Amino acid sequence: MPPTRDLLDFYTNAPLLELGAEADRVRQRLHPNNTVTYIVDRNINYTNVCVADCGFCAFYRRPKDAEGWTLSYEQIGAKIDEAKALGGVQILMQGGHNPYIPFEWYLDLLRYIKTHHPIHVHGFSPSEVDFWAKLYRMDARDVIRELQKAGLDSIPGGGGEILVQRVRDEVAKKKAGADRWLEIMEIAHQEGMKTSVTMMYGIGETLAERLEHLERVREVQARTGGFTAFICWPLQPENTPRMSHMVKTDAVDYLRTVAISRIALQNVPNIQSSWVTMGVKVGQTALRFGCNDFGSLMIEENVVSAANTTHRTTIAEMERLIHDAGFKSARRRQDYSIVAPVAAAVAVAAA
Numbered sequence: 001m002p003p004t005r006d007l008l009d010f011y012t013n014a015p016l017l018e019l020g021a022e023a024d025r026v027r028q029r030l031h032p033n034n035t036v037t038y039i040v041d042r043n044i045n046y047t048n049v050c051v052a053d054c055g056f057c058a059f060y061r062r063p064k065d066a067e068g069w070t071l072s073y074e075q076i077g078a079k080i081d082e083a084k085a086l087g088g089v090q091i092l093m094q095g096g097h098n099p100y101i102p103f104e105w106y107l108d109l110l111r112y113i114k115t116h117h118p119i120h121v122h123g124f125s126p127s128e129v130d131f132w133a134k135l136y137r138m139d140a141r142d143v144i145r146e147l148q149k150a151g152l153d154s155i156p157g158g159g160g161e162i163l164v165q166r167v168r169d170e171v172a173k174k175k176a177g178a179d180r181w182l183e184i185m186e187i188a189h190q191e192g193m194k195t196s197v198t199m200m201y202g203i204g205e206t207l208a209e210r211l212e213h214l215e216r217v218r219e220v221q222a223r224t225g226g227f228t229a230f231i232c233w234p235l236q237p238e239n240t241p242r243m244s245h246m247v248k249t250d251a252v253d254y255l256r257t258v259a260i261s262r263i264a265l266q267n268v269p270n271i272q273s274s275w276v277t278m279g280v281k282v283g284q285t286a287l288r289f290g291c292n293d294f295g296s297l298m299i300e301e302n303v304v305s306a307a308n309t310t311h312r313t314t315i316a317e318m319e320r321l322i323h324d325a326g327f328k329s330a331r332r333r334q335d336y337s338i339v340a341p342v343a344a345a346v347a348v349a350a351a
């Protein structure tokens with residue numbers, strides 16, 4: 001980026017390919033080995049009961065709704081076993097803000113997982129931590145310490161949306177505010193935990209507010225170094241309670257946003273491509289717009305119920321997409337350390 005140009009001007013006015021080229025230069029400097037990583041994990045939502053009423057959420061049900069559910073420990077354990085059999089190295093575990101679950105349930109769940117189904121638990125977003133701190137009248141630091149002691153390994157960046165209070169007041173008023181969300185991340189980092197950080201855009205914010213979000217993340221990272229990765233994706237307005245009228249942002253907006261994120265967040269090591277929301281072609285293109293990670297090959301219910309073949313094909317496809325984009329592929333863990341080559345791991349899982 002020319003030194004005279006400020007970020008907002010660059011984001012707003014630079015030609016798409018100029019933005020991409022600058023982001024690609026940053027990626028190459030930070031990741032000179034031409035490798036794109038990915039992770040095999042499973043997303044487990046332990047409850048859909050929630051009182052936060054986010055305007056963009058099509059997932060939750062209010063308490064007492066007949067369609068509300070909370071998984072049992074055994075159901076969660078079975079999902080972990082299925083994921084591990086298919087080569088999964090972590091679970092991403094998040095849920096609604098359910099006022100009927102006692103804190104001990106979460107601690108016992110973590111102990112249960114670590115005893116009977118050991119795996120890396122990447123779970124419980126800052127919004128959940130904040131909700132519990134209020135509900136159980138605890139200090140957020142104590143909530144994190146207790147979770148960590150019980151087995152929580154790292155914290156996902158869920159619920160970040162846009163970290164500008166004006167925007168949050170419009171779409172997620174009942175959830176942790178911008179300051180609080182970042183405060184909880186900072187506490188987690190101080191307690192020795194690594195976390196990821198996200199941005200969901202296209203919810204009524206300006207480009208300047210997206211940049212403010214990035215700037216606030218960069219400031220926390222400068223103090224703690226605790227963010228391992230940044231992931232952004234656009235609002236999916238379909239079926240949401242209050243945002244189905246919003247126009248879905250397009251691929252160009254995504255590529256511009258991911259590129260400016262790479263340029264603005266040079267102290268966050270990894271940027272993930274969100275092919276799950278943008279489709280594989282845009283996901284591949286994003287690898288030339290600053291992304292060095294292809295995110296997660298999430299093991300979903302339909303994949304798990306199918307034969308291992310389905311999973312092998314999916315992994316093969318994931319690797320092919322990375323190779324076709326001109327990179328070497330490598331499977332990673334949450335901390336971005338590399339695991340055994342896929343062929344060997346799948347052979348073990350299939351045995």
Ligand code: SF4
Nearest residue numbers: 050052053054057096
């Ligand atoms: S906190 Fe918001 S996004 Fe999360 S489950 Fe509840 S309503 Fe949905």
